[in-house]
Amino acid sequence: MAAGAPVVLEVRDLRAYLYTRWGVVRAVDGVSFALREGETLGLVGESGCGKTMTGLSLVRLLPEPAGRIVDGQILLEGEDLVTKSEPEMRHVRGRRVSMILQDPQTSLNPVFTIGDQILEALRQRRADGERSLVAQAEDALRRVKVAALDVTIQLQYLALLKEIQARTRLAMLFITHDFGIVARMCDRVAVMYAGRIVETGPTRALFRAPRHPYTEALMASVPRMEGTVTRLPSIEGQPPPLHELPAGCRFADRCAYVDERCRREYPPTMTVGPAHEAACWRIERSPSSR
């Protein structure tokens, strides 16, 4: 629906590192994506994959002094946010960039402050005619504060976000580890693993035919409301620490299809369908699989 709409935000080869006493944590290590007007992109990944750091980079709120954007561009309607000064950023934050982090499982839920940013953006953009919407949003956000976990409240909140988006053509980046949120909210998905996007595509295509083994395994490991499963396939092991990344594919140690090349060389991003890309050597090995 947003395919022909103008690109609002373009992130090009973003690298944001944390300089710690254990070494350089490559939290965001070459991330690129674009977001169009009225579009919702889901950025999915587990804790420590760099999704939150990506989000914080967009508003230039990386933890100081360890965090730094070391390379790349964040183009907001063509203007690079990476080179902006702090006073300049203050005009951007809350006015032009409004970010939602959806992670009801953690107590540090940034939805609140960022929710307030949405309201601010709404107030500025729609002085009249949308007052009732702003009131509704305030009401919903207040409730999210009390009961971030509650599904019936969550549903109200998500429905409201959709409504706000429909009226304002807001572009939304949804940072989450929950594929359910993606299924309900997002037009497109980018899956992050160990600092990089490993797969990106239209939501439906990605759910129907995930092409990166990590996406595939992660989706299979989530229990479902429908149908009975006697045994969930689980991904064994842990993601690699971001300060000791392997040379090859970062998922190699946990991958069911790993071969020698995967450990040696990071796979290139390959097109696997319309607007659907994945970074996996297996795609090259089986070009006819789609």
Place this chain on the structure above:
Amino acid sequence: MLEDRAIAVEPLIRVENLAKHFPVTRGVLIGRTTGHVKAVDGISFTIGRQETLGLVGESGCGKTTTSRLLLRLEQPTAGRVLLDGQDVHALRGPDLSRYHTRVQAVFQDPWSSLNPRLRVRETIAEALVVNRRVTRSGKLERVEEVLHQVGLPLSAGARYPHEFSGGQRQRIALASALAAKPELIVLDEPVSALDVSIRAQIMNLLKDLQARQPLSFLLVAHNLATVRYIAHRTAVMYLGRIVEHGDTESLYRRPLHPYTKALFAAALPADPDAPRDDMILSGEVPSPIDPPPGCHFHPRCPFAMEQCVRITPELKTVASGHMVSCHLY
């Protein structure tokens, strides 16, 4: 012989009309009770041997208070919790010590539930020290046994909690819960703080542990799909009461109570094409200090009738192993 059968049929845990009301006080020095939070308001259920009961509901529904009552961390206002027919809140002396080995708990946060100053093997052995006379070698043997059961290497015993990831810490918490060979483990949101790729590992581990030994679980969780995967039976709570209760299969296939239906409809879909029944409830859960009369759910219920306002519906059996408390049935 007959007696043996009677024992076999008796569930491990029997909860009868259990209630916990917390007084709400006003005034700084001399508190004046102005009302009661009816956190748990007369609930009954059983947990069989080697069975998992899932307790679901939104925050404030009373599921955590219920688990704390079972753990004896709270005294009930009314009703009883029976373990093998014995009232657990009346236990004293050796019976009480025995209770503390028979019932264990694993909580949500694997970061705060482990003592950071103790090596893993010391944490696990602590569970044995408190209530059992175990020799030093017996202790070590048991520590190694449970580490193995939860899938951790023996070398893990010599390390400290901070050296482990969230999933591994939850394994350690499970190991220390298992050490004293409990019959019931209360699992309060055991996977919700974990990463998605780690959750299935822990859920599968819980199932495996139960398959290998006579172990019952009370699983308190807000994630409905998690409960479906692990629990044999499920109870849905709303404002201190159980509104629906049944075999997990039956309850998930055919939820009956309007609240259960709304709760299930609000759960996030597994994929973008999942059939969706958007039953968006208006309003929020009312305060448990002054819950609505009659059926607690009536102010938000799309099917509310005149009698729902006045009469509290009883929990009725509507199908084999499926009970609902609603005037529609």
